[in-house]
Amino acid sequence: MRKTVCLFLLVLSSVLQAQTLMNKDSLLKLLPDVKEDTNAVLLYINIGQQYESNEPELAKAYYRKAWELSKKIDYPLGIIKFIANYTFVLNQQGLYDSSLYYNLKSVELSRQIKDSVYLAKTLFNTGTSYRALGNYEKAVTYYLEGQKLFAKINQPDKEALINDLLQVLYMDLHQYSKAITYGELSVKLYRQLNLPNNLGIALNNLGANYAFKKQFGKAIPLFKEALAISRKVNDMSMEANQMLNLGDAYMNFGNYDRMKENYDMALQLNRKLKAYEGEAIALRGISMYYQFTKQFNLAKKFGLDALAITESYNLVPEKSKMLNNLANISFSLQDIKTGYSYSQQSKLLQDSLLNETIQKNALNLEKKYQFGQKEIRIKQLETEKKLHELSLHQKNILNHILIVGGVTLLIISLLSYRNYKQKQKLQQQRINELETQQQLIATEAVLKGEEQERTRIAKDLHDGLGGMLSGIKFSFNGMKGNLIMTPENTQAFERSMDMLDSSIKEMRRVAHNMMPEALVKFGLDTALKDFCNEINNSGALKISYQSIGLENVTLEQTTAITIYRIIQELISNTLKHASAKTAIVQVTKSGSLLAITVEDDGKGFDTKILDWSKGMGWVNIKHRVDFLKGRLDVNSQLGNGTSVQIEVDI
Template identity: 55%
Template sequence: MMKQLLFSILLFLSFVSTAQTVMNRDSLLRLMPAIKEDSAGVEFYINLGQQYEANEPELAKYYYRKAGTISEKINYEAGVVRYIFNYTFVLNLQARYDSGLLLNQQSVAIARTLNDPVLLGKALFNTGTSYRQLARYAEAAKFYEEGRKLFADNGDSFLSAQGYDILQLMYFNIEDYDKAIEYGQAAVKYLRTVDEPMWLGTALNNLGLSYIKKRKFNEAEQVYNETLKISKRIAHVEMESSAMLNMADVFLQKGEYEKLKPFYEKAVVLNKQLQSDDGLVISYRGMAIYYFFRKEFETAKAYALQSYTIADTNNLRMEKQQTMQTLSRIYFALHDMKSGYAYLRAADVLADSILSDKIRRNALDLEAKYQSQQKILRIQRLEDDKKIQQLTISRKNTLNYILIGSAASLLIISLLSYRNYRHKQKLQQQRINELETEKQLAATEAVLKGEEQERTRLAKDLHDGLGGMLSGIKYSFNTMKGNLILTPDNAQAFERSMDMLDSSIKEMRRVAHNMMPEALVKFGLDTALKDFCNDINASGALKVSYQSLNIEEVEFEQSTAITIYRIVQELINNTMKHAVAKNAIVQLSKTDDAITITVEDDGKGFDADILKAARGIGWTNILSRIEYLKGKLDVRSEAGKGTSVHIELNA
């Protein structure tokens, strides 16, 4: 239930001129009618927006946009960067981190074209903080490191102190609390020496987060008391709200529940003023916890349901999960076991979903990291070139043309960002599909191999076992015949039995041969298919013509050869069962990059569309084997015109 302060995102405040900084809001408003559209006007609107950002964020955004519009009109690139700094600060206060990241990336691209290392360093730190808020710590570290080097080279101690505060939040997020405390104390130590109360309050508030994690509650209480004094002295609502919530968390961790109420009540009022949804979720949940420990369970339930409604409406998943856990405990205390278990199960499901999303996102980010980074760099370079070109053209044309060019630039940037987003989604879905296909193919391969192994075992058992027994019986009968005196009728019956025994031996050998053709193992696919077609011809059931082209040059793997043989075997069996055909053709050929299989007949034909809904074992086996070989299937048939099946495989 702790809350970080986000002021460290904003590193540009020292830009504003001293004369304007000391002026209050009323003085600035009186000057507004006389403000011109020049660089001084940009400074004026940025300074005016800063007077509202802590208490009226939407009004602050309005004035910042005014500064940005003027900067674009007069081609004041530094002003555009500073507009982005201020505007994204408010976006981050409102938890709109994705929007803030896009604008901060633009500020880096523009700052790289200017000869101002300090401005670029601040843009890099702001962008790193946007990545950190999105839990993309690897990208955040990259931008922080580049910005830190620029600040060190410039020798600006105040910027270094702000950097220490940002780094303490970075290490807090990755749960290295000792390192976070080290950087936080360094930031506070320097900021106590300068008159920068807002930055001191920010660093103190963030330092307290790590103290709580290390269970140093006395130290945490001290820094939050100091933060509250600073926030009230400078009338900074966001700082006061965060300090209230964090101070309440100190007492909650210490088990001093009776002290929670005034802090959470005040946080509710402040977060309503700030229109901060996540702050309200935490504040209402804190009130619910306070009344829970006072055993006023109905009041606790009312506050928890308020917290849940806001979290659910704004899709604040982590806060929603914590609030559902709180609701579960309250319902259990009310002896409403059904509702208690319902919220507990929902909280567990949401926690698993959050964890799964994080794992999946990390896996996909790692997989596509290099390509994504290269794409972002190319897009940034294109945006830089486009921006420079538009600024050059704007100096030579009228004001109306400047406005049209600016609108077109924003549209192009939006389209490029959207295209990049869609491409990332496509890559992620493509990888998921590939993994699913690989899984299906592996399962199919295992089934096919198991089937062929079983066929081979059965063929061997039939041939070597049952075949040997039948041959032994025939030999015994022939021996007995010479030693018996039979009547003519008995002799005739004996001969018929011998004929039936011969037929059984032949049928057994035919079945064993179909299960695993000996010719396929010894002489290869071409010979096995030729023997198979000859056997069909000999049976008289169907006249089959077999043709092969360039197959002698191909060395098939045994699994591939068996799979192709089974496909042809199943297709011919289907022809004999269903087609009422007299003739059929089997063709096997190889071209430069493909192996083709064609099976045609002159049967009665059928509507090929019915195959889309076919569920027969034979047809399903054909499709599985073709999919295993990564082949393409084309079936063409019409009533009375026969059927043609064409299969194409990669050579």
């Protein structure tokens, strides 16, 4: 739920009345003739108020003009009024740190001019800034000091505002029943006073309290009334808040169409206002709508848009929520890895927010403790000067204990964080190892299946078809001596026999390529020599084969076959694509390292095409190198040939 806290806008009642009577154009017409005095300051502020609901950046620009002029003419009340109006816009934009900075300056200036009315107002504004930053103790301190000053002023509108502020404060403390009590009083007073802007804010906050108690039947009418007021007074910021609140309420009711309608309008308004937190919330709401309606890709799109905004403007709590939503969306899309990543990021942010809260509380407690110690020390010095040294000694010991305790806590925190990161790293490493292992198992199965099938086909060709063709040739030779043929028939018979011989040779060549007999019987070195000699004898390419350290070396059969296929595929690529005349095949074994080099003097190519190449030859080469857990390096330039180096641990 979005909460709205009304800041005191420090302008005189007469100016407020002029604002209601004059429109924006009338005020702008006064600018050319205005003199640099207090009236000009009030005019700039009045113009800024006309823009703050719909064009906040333009409003801030006019407020800054009022500030510059107030400093120039030494008008402290003008500076206080600038701060009150400027911080109102900053709060609407979620810039609470900047708002607190200016409000503290305003309190200091009000104390200097000794104006109790303005001091009371600036104290409440500062308390509101502290409340927005989660420092409730400081907020209560400033509220109570301001309340004491307001008690001397009989003004019902201030009483209504105080009740609304207390409503929001107890809302932040999750004491919703108590907050509702103050909220009902505030709404009642504002209805009697007929102050629509303030009534809209109080209705919004009261509706939020009912929503937090899951009483949406009571919350929705309040939000709708606040929405009607915002449109009546042309307050776009309030309207955007109501759209977000209604979207959330309808989501809890399960009315997703109304939910989407309100979040869409909230998105448009917040973008126009440049209210980045509201824009992120609206995008998250739309993403959740698509998630509920099982349109997960659209849900992911809007979720990523919301995440980008939270990262750009450091909206940490909203970022944590959006990461959690994206995790759920990714799981719905069966993207477990991405979902797990988003989930872990969300948990880290939640832990970070919790740690910040703990650190703030620890610092506050430490400050309280130190302040208490100083008071005790002063009293001791006033009553017994003789205990001064003892008291100082005790304080030093205590400080040392605190320092040691703090250092110890810091070390424990760092070690815990380091341990957590290490576990996370090991988990990710294990996942990567499992993925790699699965890929290698799959590749091994494919390669073994492929070689088994090649062996079977080669055997079938050699033993089956080869035997049949040889039998046919033998039969034809037997028939030749028993037949009487004309010269023409004899010539045709001889051509047929030649064609049969060529078929037998081609069948043997194919069978040999599918599973070289030399590789199985004599090993890799002999098989590669035979392969290169066959290419040389064909005249298609001149290959120089060199082997070092392979004599009397027996490799595991799967490894030997895989290396043979890699070199066979590389030479095949050279024959098909390189237009080369010569090539070198070099295989070197040194210890457990086997180095393979295949070079040619062909036309070369741009190696970048390998990044997106989908040719089966190149894909097979990479898969086989990966299967052997080897390293592959390709160097080539247009016109300068190609060199491929492969290293494998065997």
